[in-house]
Amino acid sequence: MTAYDDLMAFQRETEALAQIAGRLSWDQETMMPPGAAVQRAEEMAAIETVLHARRTDPRLGEWLAAAEPADAVAEAQLREIRRSYDRQTKVPARLAAEIARITSLAQGIWAEARANEDWEAFAPTLQTIVRLAREEGAAMADGGDPYAALLAGYEPGTSPEEIAALFDALRPGLVSLREAILGTEITPPALDREFPEEAQIALSREVAQAFGYNFAHGRIDKAVHPFSSGSGLDVRITTRTAPHDPFNCVYSTIHEVGHATYEQAVSRDYLLTPLGQGASMGVHESQSRIYENQLGRSAPFTAWLFGRMQAAFGGFGVEDAEAFYALVNRVEPGFIRTEADEVHYNLHIMMRFDLERALIAGDLAVADLPDAWNARFLADFGKAVDRPSNGCLQDVHWSVGLFGYFPTYTLGNIYAGALYAALREACPDLDTGLARGDTGAATAWLRENLQQHGALRTPAETIRAATGQAPQVGPLLGYLGEKFGALYRL
Incomplete structure (x- = not known):
């Protein structure tokens, strides 16, 4: 066997163990009894110790030095293994x-604090997590910016400065569109009845199938914060329900199906290798957001969904498909990021990006986070935060140490804007299928041009290969302006 063969055999075992660790996390959020949290934390620490030892094994360095790639796939495998090895060897x-x-324990502490509206119950744990994240970032940065090092774990090849520049280019257009919409007198009505949970879950399964989710290799469960977990042959998603808001369930499901079908579509040739997963979290978010928004909230698809809602719930106070489309795309400032409309969503992310950069840099103390959050939210959204679950306790990300993750959501929206423009050009009859609840043309194009390749290309190369251009904010702003300009008669 060659050095490359030895390296890949070792790596496949590491990838398999990482999938087991991911399954433990999935179980913790869906099935695990609450009294098992302390033991699960020790289990997670134990398996992370094993994974870290494998990811920093000196033999990796020897194999990487000796391996001779035979083709572009092998070169990409070596690129990804080398990137991980270089990062991991810097972390004790x-x-x-x-x-x-700590992050395993923190999930339960965060969930309880959120449910009890008790920031003080979570603050000491978050302070520990921030301290550890700073230490990890500093170790990987090797004298550079710790936040940049953390970000690179989610979006390789992108710096905080580049993201800030994209956000600066995006913000004025979003704010202008937001002000124009809120300045109109058009206000789609809100739903005002209860929607049974069982019917919501049944509808979510139907919608997941409409977007190509393969239940032979996946399942849907409930969680406090929806997520997708796994890759290859076992990719699971979660959703949530709210008695008065079935859209929470439907669109959380579509969003997570975007993540999951990406993983399910990656070439089986890459199974249990570094290429057998999404290229980055930004590219991942491009799939979840284009499924959820450009496709799932489009006029033709919502016309189909309106009929399925009627079948599931009977009459629910919406006159027709046109009114339903307006309701699904209602623009209104709200506290919750995951429930935000397309115009406001990225403003939520920009706020979190700035706050977490300040936390990692040490410019913002954890004790001061609620005040900083509330002041920024009032300035950006014109609303005063009324309780912690509507403020800095709403997201799970910081409790599990995902610093550097938040900006990839807006990167995903920017990528999705470019992908949608290319998709519409390639599939001019797209709306005909969507009106029947048939997403096949769109999902096939995405599978062919992006999803099947996994992490073969870098994130920027992945988007460029699919769209023919480097990521930029123009396509997203153009899409939003056209859609909401028509809806609100601007």
Whole structure:
């Protein structure tokens, strides 16, 4: 066997163990009894210790030095393994295990604090997590910017400065569109009745199938914060329900199906290798957001969904498909990021990006986070935060140590804007299928041009290969302006 063969055999075992660790996390959020949290934290720390030892094994360095790639796929495998090895060898095993243990415990602490509206119950845990994240970032940065090092774990090849520049280019257009919409007298009515949970879950399964989710290799469960987990042959999603808001369930499901079908579509040739997953979290978000928004909230698809809603719930106070489309795309400032309309959503992300950069830099203390959050939210959204679950306790990300993750949501929207423009050009009859609840033309194009390739290309190369251009904010702003300009008669 060659050095490359030995390396890939070792790596496949590491990838398999990482999938097991992911399944433990999935179980913790869906099935695990609450009394098991302390033991699960130790289990997560133990498996992270094993994974860290494998990811920093000196033999990796030897194999990487000796391996001779035979083709572009092998070159990409080596690129991804080398990137991980370079990062992981800078992080002490003790620190990796401690982060795994604390963030496993923190999920339950966060969920309870959120349910009880008790920021003080979560603050000490978050302070520990921020301290550990700073230490991890500093170790990987090797004298550079710790936040940049953390960000690179989710979006390789992108710097905080580049993201800030994209956000600066995007914000004026969003604010202008927001002000124009809120300045009109058009206000789609809100739903005002209860929607049974069982019917919501049944509808979510139907919608998931409409977007090509393969239940032979997946399942839907409930969680406090919806997520997708796994890759290859076992990709699971979660959703949530709200008695008065079935859209929460439907669109959370569509969003997570975007993530999951990406993973399910990656070439089986890459199974249990570094290429057998999404290219980055930004590229991942491009799939979830284009499924949820450009496709799932389009006029033709919502016309089909209106009929399925009627079948599931009977009459629910919406006159026709046109009114339903306006309701689904209602623009209104709200506290919750995951429930935000397309115009406001990225403003939520920009706020979190600035706050977490300040936390990691040490410019913002954890104790001061609620005040900083509330002041920024009031300035950006014109509303005063009324309780912690509508403020800095609403998202799970910081409790599990995902610093650097938030900006990839807006990167995903920017990528999705470019992908949608290319998709519409390639599939001029797209709306005909969507009106029947048939997303096949769109999902086939995305599978062919992006999803099947996994992490073969870098994130920027992935988007350029699919769209023919580098990521830029113009297509997203153009899409939003055209859609909401028509809806609100601007």
